[in-house]
Amino acid sequence: MRNNIGIIIHREFAERVAKKSFIITTLLMPVLMLLMMAAPALIMAFSTPSDKHLAVIDESGVMFSPIEEGTKDIEYLTVNQVKAPLDSVIADHGYDGVLFIGADVVENPRNTFLYLHDAGSMEVENTINSILKQKIEDTRLRAYNIENLQQIMAEVEADVHVSTIRIDDDGKEESTSSTISMFIGMAMTFILYMFLLMYGQMVMTSIIEEKNNRVLELVVSSVKPIQLMLGKILGVGLVAVLQVFIWGVLICLMSAFVVPLLMPESITSQVEMMNAGTLDMASGVDPDMLRAVGMFTSVGYLATLFGYILLFLVGGFLFYASIFAAIGSAVDNIQDASQLQSFAIIPIIVALVFSMSVATDPNTSAAFWFSMIPFTSPMVMLARIPFGIPHWEIWVSVVVLYISFVIMAWIAAKIYRVGIFMYGKKPTVRDLIKWARYK
Amino acid sequence: MNIIEARNITKKYTGHMALDDVSVSIPKGTIYGLLGPNGAGKTTLIRIINHITAPDSGEVIFDGHRLCADDVVHIGYLPEERGLYKKMKVGDQAMFFAKLKGLGSKEAETQLKQWFERFGIMDWWGKKVEELSKGMAQKVQFIVTVLHRPKLLIFDEPFSGFDPINADLLKREILKLRDEGATVIFSTHNMESVEALCENFSLINRSHNILSGNVAEIRSRMGADNYKLTFQGSPEALFTSLGDRVLRHKIGAPAETPQGLTYSAELKLQPGTPMREFISLANEAVDIVTFDRALPSMNEIFIKTVEQSNAAADVAKALRAN
Incomplete structure (x- = not known):
C-alpha cells in the first residue's frame, strides 16, 4: 500500500506526457503565444491598405487643398477635385468613391459625406476626419485674427506622460506602468484559467472513463480509493507543472537570446539608459514601450512571473481538481457531468471576469477579498501581482489556498469513495453531500 | 484453520440493508462458493473482505488477525465487472497492476512473461488493450489477479466471456492454485461449476446468509x-x-x-x-x-432455499404489518 500512490502518479504522468499531442502543444504554445502578442504589430506591418482614389466635391471651396496636402504622407489616398453634380460623379466608376463637402462645413462639420463603391475602411475615414477637423479648427481659429498664431500654437503644444514610481515598504523606488502591469496580469490570469479548466476537466473525464470501463474495480482492489484519487490529481498536476515549466524555460531562453537579436540597437540602448535612470524622457520616446521591451528582455523578471504562475497554478489546480474528481466519481458519463460541473466551472469563469476588472484597479477591497477566497484567489491574485502588492498578501493567499485544497480533497475523497461504486442513477448535489457524510 | 472469518457483518446503505448480521467462515486451502440471487449482497461482502468498503459493524479476521489495509497484497480479486485501461499497452498495464500488488519491476516482468507464455499470449505484450477481444482481455485480467501469488483469491463470475476451451483452461489453473495452497472464493450463478469446484458454500439472500456448509453434506442432507x-x-x-x-x-x-x-x-x-x-x-x-x-443439484437447492426463505420473509413481513 505504501508507495502505491507513487505508482499511480507515475502511470498518470507517463501516459499523458508520452502523448504526441502533449509534446506538440508544449512546444508550439510559446510560439503561438509570442505570435499572438506580436500579431497586431505584424498585421500592421504586412497589410498595406489598398490604394483609394477619391473624387472630392468641395462646395465650401476651402477644404480641397488641405486634403491634397494631407495626402502627402498617405500614399494610398489620392484625390481629385471635380466640379460636377454629385450623382454623375458617383456614377463614374473611375473613382473608388466620392467625398462630398458641404458649403457650410466650417459651421456645420457634419455636412460631409463619403460615398464608396466598396466597403469602407476605418483607416480612410479616420484620415479624412482628422484632416477635416484640423482644417476646420484652423479656419475657426483664424477667424479670431490673433497675431503670430502659428508660433503660439507651436509653443503651447505639450506632450504629457506621467511616470509612475511605486515606493514599496522598504522605501525602494521602482518605476511602474499600470498599463503594462494590467496586460501582464491579464495574460497570467488567462494562462491560469486555461490550465484550471483544461487540466481540471482532464481529471474528471479520466475518472469517468475509469469508472465506465470498470478498470476502477480492478484498481481499487489494490489501492485505497483516496490514494487513487490523489495519485490521479497529482499525476495530472505534474503534467501541468511540467508544461508551464517548459514554457517558462522556453520564453526565458527566447528573451535571453532571441529577442536581443531582433531588437534594433537604438531601442536596446534606450532601455539600458532608462534602467540606469539617465534617459531623457522628453526625447520623444514612449516609456511604456521601452518598459515593455525591458521586461521581455529581463530574464529574471520573467522567471519570477513564471514562479508565481506555478505557485498559484499548483494550488488552484489541486483545489479545483479535487472538485472535478468528486464530480467525475459520481457520474457515469460526461453528459451527466455537465450539470454538476458548473459548480467548478462557474467560479473559474467568475474569477476570470473579475480578474479583468481587478487588472484595472488592483487595490479595491473586493479585489483584496477575492484574492483571498480560494475559489477565485489564484486568478485574481495573479492579476494583482504585477502591480506590486505587499508580499504578505501573496503569502496569506497562498497559505489559504493550499489549506483549502487539503480540506477540499478530504471532502472529495469521501464522495469519491462512495461515488465510484454508484452506477445508473444520475446523482444530485444532495446525493453528493449525503455521500460525504457517510462514515 | 480458516483464512477468512467474517463475523456478524452488517452494512447499510441509504434506503436498504446490504448485509444483515452475516457470518461466513472460509477454510484455508479450499474453494468456497459464494452464491445468491442478484442484489443479495454478495458483492458488498466481497468488497468488505477485500478491504474496499468497511462494514458498519462486525469484523473480518484474515489469517488469524483483524483484516487491515496491508493484507490486500495477499488477496487477488477478479471483480465481475472488470475492465482495463484501453489506451495502455497490455504489457505496461500488466506491469502496472503487478507493481500495485507490491512486486518489484524485475520480478513482475519475469513472472508475467511466464504466465503470458503459458497462456500463449506473448505476442499481445506490445498491443493496446482496445485491440483485444473481450475474452483476451479477461485472460490478462486473470493473470494480473493471480500473479502475486495471493493467499486468498476472489473470483466473481470468472468464466463469463470465455469459450469452453478457455473456460476449461481457467478451471484447471484455479484448481492448480488451490493445490498450491491458495484459498479461492468463487462467486457465480453457474451452479454446475459450484458442484464441480467448491467444497463449501454460503447462500446469501436478501442480505442474510440463509445456508452455509459443505456442498456434499448439504446435498446429501437435502436429498x-x-x-x-x-x-x-x-x-x-x-x-x-x-x-x-x-x-x-x-x-x-x-x-x-x-x-x-x-x-x-x-x-x-x-x-x-x-x-x-x-x-x-x-x-x-x-x-x-x-x-x-437422488441427490438434489445445487441448482435445485439454490432455488428451493431461496424460495422458502423469501416466502418466510414475506410471511414475517405480513405478520408485522398486522
Missing part, C-alpha cells in the same frame, strides 16, 4: 429419503406394496427397452424407512433395474 428407482412391471403394484412409506412420487412415461417397458420414478420416503425393508417390498412387486439415492 435424504430421496431415491431414484427404475423398474419393470406395474407401478400400481409397486405403490400398493410400499403403502404409506412413500410420501411423494414422480413417475415418468415408460421407456421401451429390449427387456420390456421400463419406468423411472423419483420417490420421497417416510423419514427413517429402513432401506432393506423398502428394497424387499419393492422387489416383491416389480423387477428392479436400478436403485440409487
Whole structure:
C-alpha cells in the first residue's frame, strides 16, 4: 500500500506526457503565444491598405487643398477635385468613391459625406476626419485674427506622460506602468484559467472513463480509493507543472537570446539608459514601450512571473481538481457531468471576469477579498501581482489556498469513495453531500 | 484453520440493508462458493473482505488477525465487472497492476512473461488493450489477479466471456492454485461449476446468509429419503406394496427397452424407512433395474432455499404489518 500512490502518479504522468499531442502543444504554445502578442504589430506591418482614389466635391471651396496636402504622407489616398453634380460623379466608376463637402462645413462639420463603391475602411475615414477637423479648427481659429498664431500654437503644444514610481515598504523606488502591469496580469490570469479548466476537466473525464470501463474495480482492489484519487490529481498536476515549466524555460531562453537579436540597437540602448535612470524622457520616446521591451528582455523578471504562475497554478489546480474528481466519481458519463460541473466551472469563469476588472484597479477591497477566497484567489491574485502588492498578501493567499485544497480533497475523497461504486442513477448535489457524510 | 472469518457483518446503505448480521467462515486451502440471487449482497461482502468498503459493524479476521489495509497484497480479486485501461499497452498495464500488488519491476516482468507464455499470449505484450477481444482481455485480467501469488483469491463470475476451451483452461489453473495452497472464493450463478469446484458454500439472500456448509453434506442432507428407482412391471403394484412409506412420487412415461417397458420414478420416503425393508417390498412387486439415492443439484437447492426463505420473509413481513 505504501508507495502505491507513487505508482499511480507515475502511470498518470507517463501516459499523458508520452502523448504526441502533449509534446506538440508544449512546444508550439510559446510560439503561438509570442505570435499572438506580436500579431497586431505584424498585421500592421504586412497589410498595406489598398490604394483609394477619391473624387472630392468641395462646395465650401476651402477644404480641397488641405486634403491634397494631407495626402502627402498617405500614399494610398489620392484625390481629385471635380466640379460636377454629385450623382454623375458617383456614377463614374473611375473613382473608388466620392467625398462630398458641404458649403457650410466650417459651421456645420457634419455636412460631409463619403460615398464608396466598396466597403469602407476605418483607416480612410479616420484620415479624412482628422484632416477635416484640423482644417476646420484652423479656419475657426483664424477667424479670431490673433497675431503670430502659428508660433503660439507651436509653443503651447505639450506632450504629457506621467511616470509612475511605486515606493514599496522598504522605501525602494521602482518605476511602474499600470498599463503594462494590467496586460501582464491579464495574460497570467488567462494562462491560469486555461490550465484550471483544461487540466481540471482532464481529471474528471479520466475518472469517468475509469469508472465506465470498470478498470476502477480492478484498481481499487489494490489501492485505497483516496490514494487513487490523489495519485490521479497529482499525476495530472505534474503534467501541468511540467508544461508551464517548459514554457517558462522556453520564453526565458527566447528573451535571453532571441529577442536581443531582433531588437534594433537604438531601442536596446534606450532601455539600458532608462534602467540606469539617465534617459531623457522628453526625447520623444514612449516609456511604456521601452518598459515593455525591458521586461521581455529581463530574464529574471520573467522567471519570477513564471514562479508565481506555478505557485498559484499548483494550488488552484489541486483545489479545483479535487472538485472535478468528486464530480467525475459520481457520474457515469460526461453528459451527466455537465450539470454538476458548473459548480467548478462557474467560479473559474467568475474569477476570470473579475480578474479583468481587478487588472484595472488592483487595490479595491473586493479585489483584496477575492484574492483571498480560494475559489477565485489564484486568478485574481495573479492579476494583482504585477502591480506590486505587499508580499504578505501573496503569502496569506497562498497559505489559504493550499489549506483549502487539503480540506477540499478530504471532502472529495469521501464522495469519491462512495461515488465510484454508484452506477445508473444520475446523482444530485444532495446525493453528493449525503455521500460525504457517510462514515 | 480458516483464512477468512467474517463475523456478524452488517452494512447499510441509504434506503436498504446490504448485509444483515452475516457470518461466513472460509477454510484455508479450499474453494468456497459464494452464491445468491442478484442484489443479495454478495458483492458488498466481497468488497468488505477485500478491504474496499468497511462494514458498519462486525469484523473480518484474515489469517488469524483483524483484516487491515496491508493484507490486500495477499488477496487477488477478479471483480465481475472488470475492465482495463484501453489506451495502455497490455504489457505496461500488466506491469502496472503487478507493481500495485507490491512486486518489484524485475520480478513482475519475469513472472508475467511466464504466465503470458503459458497462456500463449506473448505476442499481445506490445498491443493496446482496445485491440483485444473481450475474452483476451479477461485472460490478462486473470493473470494480473493471480500473479502475486495471493493467499486468498476472489473470483466473481470468472468464466463469463470465455469459450469452453478457455473456460476449461481457467478451471484447471484455479484448481492448480488451490493445490498450491491458495484459498479461492468463487462467486457465480453457474451452479454446475459450484458442484464441480467448491467444497463449501454460503447462500446469501436478501442480505442474510440463509445456508452455509459443505456442498456434499448439504446435498446429501437435502436429498435424504430421496431415491431414484427404475423398474419393470406395474407401478400400481409397486405403490400398493410400499403403502404409506412413500410420501411423494414422480413417475415418468415408460421407456421401451429390449427387456420390456421400463419406468423411472423419483420417490420421497417416510423419514427413517429402513432401506432393506423398502428394497424387499419393492422387489416383491416389480423387477428392479436400478436403485440409487437422488441427490438434489445445487441448482435445485439454490432455488428451493431461496424460495422458502423469501416466502418466510414475506410471511414475517405480513405478520408485522398486522
